[in-house]
Amino acid sequence: KQEVTQIPAALSVPEGENLVLNCSFTDSAIYNLQWFRQDPGKGLTSLLLIQSSQREQTSGRLNASLDKSSGRSTLYIAASQPGDSATYLCAVRLGSNYQLIWGAGTKLIIKP
Amino acid sequence: DVKVTQSSRYLVKRTGEKVFLECVQDMDHENMFWYRQDPGLGLRLIYFSYDVKMKEKGDIPEGYSVSREKKERFSLILESASTNQTSMYLCASSSLGVGDYEQYFGPGTRLTVT
Numbered sequence: 001k002q003e004v005t006q007i008p009a010a011l012s013v014p015e016g017e018n019l020v021l022n023c024s025f026t027d028s029a030i031y032n033l034q035w036f037r038q039d040p041g042k043g044l045t046s047l048l049l050i051q052s053s054q055r056e057q058t059s060g061r062l063n064a065s066l067d068k069s070s071g072r073s074t075l076y077i078a079a080s081q082p083g084d085s086a087t088y089l090c091a092v093r094l095g096s097n098y099q100l101i102w103g104a105g106t107k108l109i110i111k112p
Numbered sequence: 113d114v115k116v117t118q119s120s121r122y123l124v125k126r127t128g129e130k131v132f133l134e135c136v137q138d139m140d141h142e143n144m145f146w147y148r149q150d151p152g153l154g155l156r157l158i159y160f161s162y163d164v165k166m167k168e169k170g171d172i173p174e175g176y177s178v179s180r181e182k183k184e185r186f187s188l189i190l191e192s193a194s195t196n197q198t199s200m201y202l203c204a205s206s207s208l209g210v211g212d213y214e215q216y217f218g219p220g221t222r223l224t225v226t
Contacts, residue, residue, distance in 0.1 A: 004154075041220070046217075102154040102155040
C-alpha cells in the first residue's frame with residue numbers, strides 16, 4: 001500500500017533563507033506527484049506537478065524534483081519570504097485511477 | 113481562471129441533522145472529489161465521481177452519501193450528522209482526458225457538529 005510521508009511536520013526559518021521540503025513515498029510506481037500550498041483555513045492551491053517521466057519542474061522561486069527510484073521528492077524554495085508561510089502538501093497519483101495519496105503536510109513559518 | 117466554489121465557508125449543525133455540502137466547478141471537468149481534512153491525518157477521500165450520476169467510494173465513505181445530477185455540481189450529504197464528522201471538507205475537480213489530471217480545489221467548508 002502506497003504511503004506518503006512529509007518530514008518535518010513543521011519548519012521555521014528566517015526570511016531570505018533557501019529551504020527544502022521533503023516528501024517520500026513507498027512505491028515508486030507513480031503516475032505523477034503534485035505539490036500544493038494551503039493557507040490557514042483555506043483550500044489548496046496547486047504549485048507544481050511532476051510527471052513520472054520528469055526529474056523536476058520549476059515555477060518562479062519554486063523547484064520540485066522527483067527521484068522515483070529512491071521514492072523521494074523535494075520542494076526547494078529560494079529566498080524565502082513571510083508570504084511563503086503556509087502548509088505544503090505533496091500527493092502522488094497512482095497509475096490511471098483517480099485517487100491521490102496524500103502526505104500530512106509540512107507547516108512552514110518564515111520569520112521576518 | 114479555473115474556479116471551484118463551495119456553498120459555505122463555515123457551518124454549524126446539531127447532532128442528527130441532515131447536512132448538505134455543495135460544490136460547483138466551472139471548468140467542465142468530468143471528475144469531482146470530496147475530501148475531509150483533519151489535523152495530523154492529511155486529506156482523506158470520501159467519494160468521487162467521474163461522470164454525471166456516477167460515484168465511487170473513497171477511503172472513508174461511511175456516514176456520507178453523494179449526488180451528482182449535473183456535471184458541474186457535486187453534493188456531499190451527511191444523513192445524520194455526528195460529532196466525529198466535525199472537520200474541514202474540501203471539494204476538488206479534474207479533467208478526464210489525457211493530461212496531468214491536475215486537481216483544482218475549492219476554499220473548503222469547516223463543519224462543526226455539536
